[in-house]
Amino acid sequence: MSDEVQFNRRQLLQASALTAAAAGGAAVGSAAGAGPVAASPAAVAVPNISDISDIGPGATAPVRPFPLTDVRLGNGLFQxxxxxxxxxxxxxxxxxxLVMFNNQAGRPNPAGVAVPGGWEDGGLLSGHWTGHYLSALAQAYADQGEAAYKTKLDWMVNELAACQAAITARMSSGPGGGDDEPEPEIGRVAGKSGNALRLNGGSKAQYVTLPQETINQLTDFTMATWINLGSAQSWSRLFDFGQNTTVNMFLTPRAGVTGNTPRFAITTGGSGREQQINGNAALPVGQWVHLAVTLAGAVGTLYVNGEVAGTNTAMTLNPSNLGNPGNRWLGRSQYGDAFLDATLDEFHIFDRALSAAEIVALSSGTGSGTIAAYKFDEEGGTTLEDSSPNGRDAGVVAATSSGAATWVPVYPGYLGALPEDTVLRLGPPRFAVYGGNLDTNTWAPWYTQHKIMRGLLDAYYHTGNTQARDVVVKMADWAYLALTVGDPRAGAPLTRDNLNYMWDLYIGGEFGGANEVFPEIYALTGDAKHLSTAKAFDNRESLFGASVDNRDILVVTPQNRPGRRRPERLHANTHVPQFIGYMRVFEHTGDASYFAAAKNFFGMVVPHRMFAHGGTGGNYPGSNNNTELFQNRDNIANAIAQGGAETCTTYNLIKLARNLFLHEHDPAYMDYYERGLVNMITGSRADTTSVNDPQVTYFQPLTPGANRSYGNTGTCCGGTGMENHTKYQETIYFKSADGSALWVNLFLPSTLTWAGKGFTITQETSFPRSDSTKLTVGGDGPLDIKLRVPGWVRRGYQVSINGVPQNIAATPGSYVTLSRTWTSGDTIDIRMPFSIRIERAIDRPDTQSIFWGPVLLQILGNPGSGSYRSLSLYRFLKRDGDYSAAAITPGSPNAAGDPFFTTGGFTLRPYYISDTQATSSYFRRVEPTVVFGSVDSGVPNRKRNDGLPNYDVPVNGIVSPGTDGPTFLDLLWDQAPFATHEAFVAAVRQTAAPLYTDTERDTIVAAANQARSELDPPHTFAVEVSARAQCIAANAYVSVTARNADGVPLTIELITPYGSRTVTGVAPGKSAYQSFNSRRAAIPAGTATVKVTGTVNGVTTTAQFEAPFDASTC
Known part of the structure; x- marks a missing residue:
């Protein structure tokens, strides 16, 4: 971009200085917690707050979203x-x-206020969580207008404005961008082998911080090092990885207990719930000792000098349970313990448990960590080189005296929790790389800038805070200079080639969706330079052009890497938000290449890299050890061997799907949005009342028997998690740009106020706990109402207006339009009966997941050793192919109304239930022979392997295309339902032809005919069901009636979220009735379930009916 922009460097710098001088008189302000501080206003023309719908996502699209303030969320799961x-x-x-922002601004902080922690602790990503919190506060206020959230937000914006003014004011003290601050003198000492690192005890090296990938991908592991203690400290840490004192994993050389033995411990519930491995003797001071700890499944072992010093055979926690630990330290404790006084040498991390013999060999210098290996053999400095192939350099943190920042900014308008140089050093001449060294490395500095700017824009949009708008416009002015003029040390402006080189840097070049905010600021100000800034983020060297051309290069071989710094596997959450930004550039420039890039990129991920819950990423043996990376195209089953998916990536993928839909209206985008929202997003928030941290997930594992962990203060997923759960209403309704149509996309309880059209829409539903919804129209006049027909619909889609069924053609994966002149009070009832359906992995169809409508069902329990549950289901099916009739049967819902199912002795429940129980999202289908009901043909259920994907990049140890293709029974039952037995037999004969010999085919057909009576669908009972909510005294009741309109006696079970009742022997023409007391003054809309059991012609059959009821407030 900038090599095409004509400007004079001297003129820009002069303008920068003039701006700083103008801002120099702005009040610097007082300590955080003091009264309001005036910040100088930005001299820009801005629209009124009422015009914001013309600025945000979809602002120029034919279909547009409503502001969050126009939609209120009703009671139910999402609420x-x-x-x-x-x-x-x-x-x-x-x-x-504000603590770290004040530190950079030279403003005092109130005593006793700690930084948030995690990645928001003074490290190189500090500041990003502030932006997330601003967005979440703004969204929380928009939903219900509660002043508490706006009060917090207004105070923060005011303080950030004062910090920005104070930093810019320092420009009057002299030119910024002088020589680098001298790197602390951190030397090396003689080690066990070569050099070593001395921590404390006279050394300026205080502790070491490791990159996140050294710990957040591990389950089984080995950590080993040589250590020479300088003193007999208790509780100081050799290593401590975690989020805080509640969630952590540490090894202390001397536990402060009797014997002062070394101790390894891991916990997700504080010190009282530690799982420990204790040594058997105290370590000597002043001698080299080799320490190692290993974990293999449930067995943890502590080694001292190659000998087993302690074991624990009942370990249930591993590093994956720590979430994504923001603190990854050598020599520092999560508690207030003393820094480690010791010398370290040869620190290794492996992604498996070494054997005792391997530990001995490692101590003698044989072997090197597969995750990271730090030999400390540098001559000096704060960078610790990783000698493994992964390049995960660590950084030494020097002991410093705290004080007000004195650095001088290069350009006016900078705002951050770190010095401006941490951003500028990403570009020329230094091109800083990702790592843990605060003085020389970088970690996604533009990601942090994006989050702060996004938070300020959201504060303006959702609460009308104009000061937030002024601050973010100044930040945008600074960003333009930073990405055009750049670092003065370079002596020349940034070129397109420089920018390409910057953005290809793994993690360090991650910029989130920074390119999304600048088009919006262009719309706010009318200043075209902000569009230039947005385009500066184009990832032109290695991805943009390929995406425009629809060439999938998300994973490449070493020989085919398209960029100089381009990694072979792209980091998913680094790149998804870039395409959100491209959509914003398209909307404000009309350049169709940006839309093409975004659309094609999305198609590379969904469905080709999508797991059942909507996430992407994963891991598999022998290929990589980072679950945050994209996997080979169509690699699903083989990518869940060790990991899961990062929640952040789904946060961004559903944003991209939403924005694409606004322009292209493809219902598949909404099907994906719903999948991600109903499963992974709702499933990311723990069902607890704890407020100690956000209680959200980082990874959502898919390994059989895995459990989710929650927390994530200060991490990226902790930040997006705060946003996820405060904006559920943003996509329920859209409107056409000309106001002629309303799109109903999601079935969430809510009330839309469309003031411009004089309409309100109230939606009452307990979806996804039930399969119906009711819309009530407020207002009069013509309007097209477009109702989404989800792609997962299998049993029809019924619509009634004012109780009158409508004759509509509802195709799954489409919208139906109701065109009429509406009258206030009109109602629209929608029923889309859920059904059990099976989804197969693209690359290995025997790896399957179970859905109930849109809801992924997980199998409870841990099968052990990473093995899959095995299920055989076809023998239960009737000609209608309905799994829920016998193969996977409904159980009783829990108190909240969440459905439960059983199959093969296992219990299944919705993915959105969020606790720490072991669950499996996938199972292995085992159908060895062709079986119909109880008739086993004895013929093998042969596989058809044609059509399986051939991985674009090979996976070590995996044959591709594979040999686990769809079986004969898969292909047969995919054609269900069958209207008659003759139609079924014809399908059996035709499907068998290409797979079997004539003799085998005839045997299979004979078995199908023999099983005729078993294959007939069950008798359909005639039962009339109804449910209604009513007030009796101060409580809401749900009354359920079921009338037996059949010809045989029935056992009828009435089930509601508030209780159940079973009535036996209900004669034809008679009814079962019960009124259930909710013991609440208000209840949401919901669904009652009626199960009926009867015997016809000697066959006992159970059927299920559902009856919706409205919300009620007494």
Whole structure:
């Protein structure tokens, strides 16, 4: 971009200085917690707050979203998740976010206020969580207008404005961008082998910080090092990885207990719930000792000098349970323990447990860590080189005296929790790389800038805070200079080639969706330079052009890497948000190449890299050890061997799907949005009332028997998690740009106020706990209402207006349009009966997942050793192919109304239930022979392997195309339902032809005919069911009636979220009735379930009916 922009460097710098001089008189302000501080206003023309719908996503699209303030969320699952997050936002001390900003601005902080922690702790990503919190506060306020959230937000914006003014004011003290600060003198000492690192005890080296990938991918592991203690300290840490004192994993050389033995411990519940491995003797001081700890499944072992010093055979926790630990330290404790006084040498991390013999060999210098290996053989400096092939350099943190920042900014308008140089050093001449060294490395500095700017824009959009708008416009002015003029040390402006080189840097070049905010700021100001800034983020060297051309290069071989710094596997959450930004550039420039890039990129991920819950990423043996990376195209089953998916990536993927839909209206985008929202997003928030941290996931593992962990203060997923649960209403309704149509995309309880058209729409539903919804129209006049027909619909889609069924052609994966002149009080009832359906992995169809409508069902329990549950289901099917009739049967819902199912002795429940139980999202289908009912043909259920994908990049140890293709029974039952037995037999004969000999085919056909009576669908009972909510005294009741309109006696079970009742021997023409007391003054809309069991012609059959009821407030 910038090599095409004509400007004079001297003129820009002069303009920068003039701006700084103008801002120099702005009040610097007082300590955080003091009264409001005036910030100088930005001299820009901005629209009124009422015009914001013309600025955000979809602003120029034919279909557009409503502002969050126009939609209120009703009671139900989504409201429950939202309220838990709002409780955290309300209690969190917002002053903690300003500590590091004040440090950079030279402003004092109130005593006793700690930084948030995690990645928001002074490390190289500090500041990003502040932006997430601003967005979450703004969204929380927009939903219900509660002043507490706006009060917090307004205070934060005011303080950030004062920090920005104070930093810019320092420009008057002299030119910025002088020589680098001298790197602390951190030397090396003689080690066990070569050099070593001395921590404390006279050394300026205080502790070491490791990159996140050294720990967040591990399950089984080995960590080993040589250590020479300088003193007999208790509880100081050799290593400590975690989020805080509640969630951590550490090894202390001397536990402060009797014997002072070394101790390894891991916990997700504080010190009282530690799982420990204790040594058998105290370590000597002043001698080299080799320490190692290994974990293999449930067995943890502590080694001292190659000998077993302690074991624990009942370990249930491993590093994956720590979430994504923001603190990854050698020599520092999560508690207030003393820094380690010791010398370290040869610190290795492996992604498996070494044997005792391998530990001995490692101590003698044989072997090197597969995750990271630090030999400390540098001559000096704060960078610790990783000698493994992974390049995960660590950084030494020097002991310093704290004080006000004195650095001088290069350009006016900078705002951050770190010095401006941490951003500028990413570009020329230094091209800083990712790592843990605060003085020389970088870690996604433009990602942090994006999050702060996004938070400020959201504050303006959702709460009308104009000061937030002024601050973000100044930040955008600074960004333009930073990405055009650049670092003065370079002596020349940034070129397109420089920018390409920057953005290809793994993690360090990650910029989030920074390119999404600048088009919006262009729309706010009319200043075209902000569009130039947005285009500066184009990833032109290695991805943009390929995406425009629809060439999938998300994973490449070493020989085919398209960029100089381009990794072979792209980091998923680094790149998804870039395409959100490209959509924003398209919307404000009309350049169709940006739309093409975004559309094609999305198609490379969904469905080709999508797991059942909507996430992407994963891991597999022998290929990589980072679950945050994209996998080979169509690699699904083989990518879940060790990992899962990063929640952040789904946060961004559904944003991209939403924005694409606004322009192209493809219902498949909404099907994906719903999948991600109903499963992975709702499933990311723990069902607890804890407010100690956000209680959200980082990874959502898919390994059989895995469990989710929650927390994530200060991490990226902790930040997007705060946002996820405060904006559930943003996509429920859209409007056509000309106001002629309303799009109903999602079935969430809510109320839309469309003031411009004089309409309100109230939606009452307990979806996804039930399969119906009711829309009530407020207002009069003509309007097209477009109702989404989800792609997962299998049993029809019924629509009634004012109780009258409508004759509509509802195709799954489409929208139906109701065109009429509406009258206030009109109602639209929609029923889309859920059904059990099976989804197969693209690359290995025997690896399958179970859905109930849109809801992924997980199998409870841990099968052990990473093995899959095995299920055989076809023998239960009737000609209708309905799994829920016998193969996977409904059980009783829990108190909240969540459905449960059973199959093969296992219990299944919705993915969105969020606790720490072991669950499996996938199972292995085992159908060895062709079986119909109880008739086993004895013929093998042969596989058809043609059509399986051939991985674009080979996977070590995996044959591609594979040999686990769809079986004969898969292909046969895919054609269900069958209207008659003759139609079924014809399908059997035709499907068998290419797979079997004539003799085998005839045997299979004979078995199908023999099983005729077993294959006939069950008798359909005639039962009339109804349910209604009513008030009796101060409580809401749900009354359920079921009338037996059949000719045989029935056992009828009435089931509601508030209780159940079974009535036996209900004669034809008679009814079962019960009124259930909710013991609440208000209940949401919901669904009652009626199960009926009867015997016809000697066959006992159970059928299920559902009856919706409205919300009620007494």
């Amino acid at each position: 429950e998740k939202r309220d838990r997050m709002k409780a955290f936002l309300r209690q969190y001390d917002e002053r903690r976010f």
